[in-house]
Amino acid sequence: MSDSPPPPSDEEIRRRQRARAIVMAVLLLAFVALVYAITIAKMSINR
Amino acid sequence: MPAAQLSTSIPADWRDFLALTKPRVMSLVVFTGLCGMLAAPGRVNPVLGFTAILCIALAAGAAAALNMWYESDLDAKMKRTAKRPIPAGRMDRQSALHFGVGLAFFSVILMELAINRVAAAVLAVSILFYVLVYTVWLKRRTPQNIVIGGAAGAFPPVIGWAAATGNVTLLPVLLFLLIFLWTPPHFWALSLFVRSDYAAAGVPMLPVVAGPRTTRQHILLYSLPMAAAAVAPWPLGLAGPFYGIVAAAFSLVFVGIAVQVMLSRAAEPAEMKAEKRLFAFSILYLFALFGALVVDRWWLA
Numbered sequence: 001m002s003d004s005p006p007p008p009s010d011e012e013i014r015r016r017q018r019a020r021a022i023v024m025a026v027l028l029l030a031f032v033a034l035v036y037a038i039t040i041a042k043m044s045i046n047r
Numbered sequence: 048m049p050a051a052q053l054s055t056s057i058p059a060d061w062r063d064f065l066a067l068t069k070p071r072v073m074s075l076v077v078f079t080g081l082c083g084m085l086a087a088p089g090r091v092n093p094v095l096g097f098t099a100i101l102c103i104a105l106a107a108g109a110a111a112a113l114n115m116w117y118e119s120d121l122d123a124k125m126k127r128t129a130k131r132p133i134p135a136g137r138m139d140r141q142s143a144l145h146f147g148v149g150l151a152f153f154s155v156i157l158m159e160l161a162i163n164r165v166a167a168a169v170l171a172v173s174i175l176f177y178v179l180v181y182t183v184w185l186k187r188r189t190p191q192n193i194v195i196g197g198a199a200g201a202f203p204p205v206i207g208w209a210a211a212t213g214n215v216t217l218l219p220v221l222l223f224l225l226i227f228l229w230t231p232p233h234f235w236a237l238s239l240f241v242r243s244d245y246a247a248a249g250v251p252m253l254p255v256v257a258g259p260r261t262t263r264q265h266i267l268l269y270s271l272p273m274a275a276a277a278v279a280p281w282p283l284g285l286a287g288p289f290y291g292i293v294a295a296a297f298s299l300v301f302v303g304i305a306v307q308v309m310l311s312r313a314a315e316p317a318e319m320k321a322e323k324r325l326f327a328f329s330i331l332y333l334f335a336l337f338g339a340l341v342v343d344r345w346w347l348a
């Protein structure tokens with residue numbers, strides 16, 4: 001008798017991939033906003 | 048096959064990546080880093096200050112992820128850590144490694160580009176120290192693991208200060224020393240009441256190797272220089288009387304509980320009230336001292 005978990009369904013794999021893609025998109029947008037804000041901050045300091 | 052060696056075919060949930068960063072530990076790191084920055088002379092641009100703290104948080108998360116990658120076999124043996132993503136089989140080790148390395152490089156490069164080179168260099172040293180010196184080299188080899196390894200957690204106020212000023216002076220070094228000397232009593236108090244966990248995993252923590260009595264003596268032994276380092280900024284003229292009085296009062300309570308721990312003969316975790324009190328108070332202690340330092344430097348200077 002094996003105690004290994006049942007293989008994940010395609011639906012569950014897709015759900016995880018979608019959730020990760022959304023989190024990654026949010027992080028990338030936040031990074032773009034941060035780089036923009038850093039640029040403005042550095043320009044105002046060097047002015 | 049141990050859970051740590053399972054290769055999961057399902058992609059890990061994003062919450063498991065978040066769990067790899069040990070968010071609760073990160074809060075203390077972020078707080079001390081922020082206080083180091085706020086205690087520094089001059090005012091930091093809010094965006095750059097936020098970026099520096101973000102880099103400190105990401106670096107702490109990277110170090111934690113690499114720690115969980117390397118120690119997944121140990122984590123699987125300890126009740127306290129068995130539910131972490133890798134030992135629980137929710138994530139494969141390679142994903143944790145890639146995540147940790149990626150985050151480490153990202154945090155250091157962002158610190159270098161957005162803030163300054165000194166802060167980036169100290170940040171890189173802190174990650175390497177935690178991963179290579181503490182996790183890989185010391186933790187499984189010596190009961191002094193937490194003494195030397197504690198330096199890794201002492202870097203954030205130095206990084207915060209360096210981010211604000213571009214240099215490192217005596218006050219951030221004293222803050223480093225404070226956390227460095229605080230770490231052994233903090234972790235030894237914890238390891239006294241989770242000793243069986245460490246013993247089961249084969250980690251040579253001091254209570255496992257030298258016994259509870261020696262550990263209790265060492266807790267008091269380290270509490271005394273820690274109290275001296277905590278109060279030192281006041282007589283040295285680096286902080287005002289508000290910080291000095293808060294530091295002296297809290298250090299007195301800390302040493303008082305450390306004496307109670309030394310006198311304790313409790314053998315069962317359920318009976319270790321002084322040890323648990325010291326562990327809980329030690330967290331409050333650090334928050335209170337760093338908070339007092341910022342209040343002292345900002346509003347009372």
